[in-house]
Amino acid sequence: MSDAIALNSGTLSDITRADVPSYDRAAVRTRIAHIGVGGFHRSHEAMYVDRLLAAGSDWGICGIGIRPADAAMRDALVPQDGLYTLTLKHPDGDVQTSVIGSIVDFLLAPDDPDAVLDVLSHPDTAIVSLTVTEGGYNFSPATGEFDLTQPDVAHDLEPDAVPTTVFGFVTSALRRRRDRGIASFTVVSCDNIAGNGDVARETFGAFARAQDPELAQWIADNTAFPNSMVDRITPATPLELRAEVRERTGVDDRWPVVAEPFTQWVLEDSFSSPRPPFEDVGVQVVADVTPYELMKLRLLNAGHQSLCYFGHLLGYRYVHDAAADADIAELLRRYWDSEARPTLMPLEGIDLDEYTATLLDRFGNPAIADTVARLCQDSSDRIPKWLVPVIRERLDADGDVSLAAAVVASWTRYAEGTDEAGAPIDVVDPLAATLTPLALRSRSEPLAFVRERSLFGDLADREEFTAPYLAALESLRKDGARRTLSLVLGH
Secondary structure (H helix, E strand, O other): OOOOEEOOHHHHHHOOOOEOOOOOHHHOEEEEEEEOOOHHHHHOHHHHHHHHHHOOOOEEEEEEEOOHHHHHHHHHHHHHOOOEEEEEEOOOOOEEEEEEOOEEEEEEOOOOHHHHHHHHHOOOOOEEEEOOOHHHHOEOOOOOOEOOOOHHHHHHOOOOOOOOOHHHHHHHHHHHHHHHOOOOOEEEEOOOOOOHHHHHHHHHHHHHHHHOHHHHHHHHHHOOOOOEEEEOOOOOOOOOHHHHHHHHHOEEOOOOEEEOOOOEEEEEOOOOOOOOOHHHHOOEEEOOOHHHHHHHHHHHHHHHHHHHHHHHHOOOOEHHHHHOOHHHHHHHHHHHHHHHHHHOOOOOOOOHHHHHHHHHHHHOOOOOOOEHHHHHOOHHHHHHHHOHHHHHHHHHOOOOOHHHHHHHHHHHHHHOOEOOOOOEOOOOOOOHHHHHHHHHHOOOOOOOOOOOHHHHOOHHHOHHHHHHHHHHHHHHHHHOHHHHHHHHHOO
């Protein structure tokens, strides 16, 4: 459309085919600094904050990019005054597009580190939230130890270093606040990690102790790190979404976001600073997040891993197509019912039968067009946190783990880097250079892959796991994914 409306604060009144903010954005203050602005943050936390603003709040967000790669988000959001479109696609074909106005500023740290520190240390900034991915916390999934030798971290630990990492920026800002007599902000992790607030407390604490033990003690005494559970399937923005939004709404958005209608945020009510009334806009503010996060991580997230490697090997490239496969759907249902659910804590007010049925509906939503490749990436950050704990707890309780073991086998086969037709698989993983050689070596040394203790701990020493794992892996190589699923499911 040649007459498309370029999205920015001055054009909001011209937009008639999409919902736009009804509040005065000029009156919004930066009260939340969010590090790691991506699609998920914009479909989730920023959406909830937009609801708060519509209800009369003045809590706005300053987005912060730490990595040079975040320049792409800067280049999209800054010309649009932080505005962007969020499109929700329902399974029945209904589509809703809204302009979200809660991000009122965006800073790229490599451009101006002092500007970032000024925002983080400003008295108005009460919450620093994070989506830095599971791997962004710089700890070993097996030992939980913070890696002080990581080059960027080691740089930030040098005296008077200009920060380059999230740890360096947050810790430097907290030092400024302490020295100026400004109360600490609250650090809210929004990443898919069990006990994400506890992980943030430990990793930021480890960095601070290495840099300045007195500051580390001040942080321990004054800074809250509440746990949270976040949920909304948000695929990477499809290339065609910009044109689609422009055609349907007349709005030209440089980087639109698409997501499913379902959303959930469970947040521990543990803050060292003021907070807005999140509970008024659909956030579940609770005393203990643990039961909810285990439900999500071990059912939804581990369910994604159960689907994606088998799905890819069977030739599926979209999640909804894989979810429609009868064998994959049965694998999911049986994993949820017989292996994952016995490891969950009691959940008051949650019907797990209904929840898992909803998961199948969500996975099967064709309108989202979520990709199998997205679910397969960064597996070394995901499997150890989402699936391995289920296996370990089931083994400790003398329970069967044959389905979860088959999922690990499917990851091993996928990590070899070629599919059943010999075509290459692009293994997108921070440990790909390690994983693919291990997967290939396991053809002659069957347990080579699962002997990687940083990922699996001692699982390779436990026959109750290795027996079904090796059976599934041998079948995957000899007979393929379809016949292996039949074997695993007992058909």
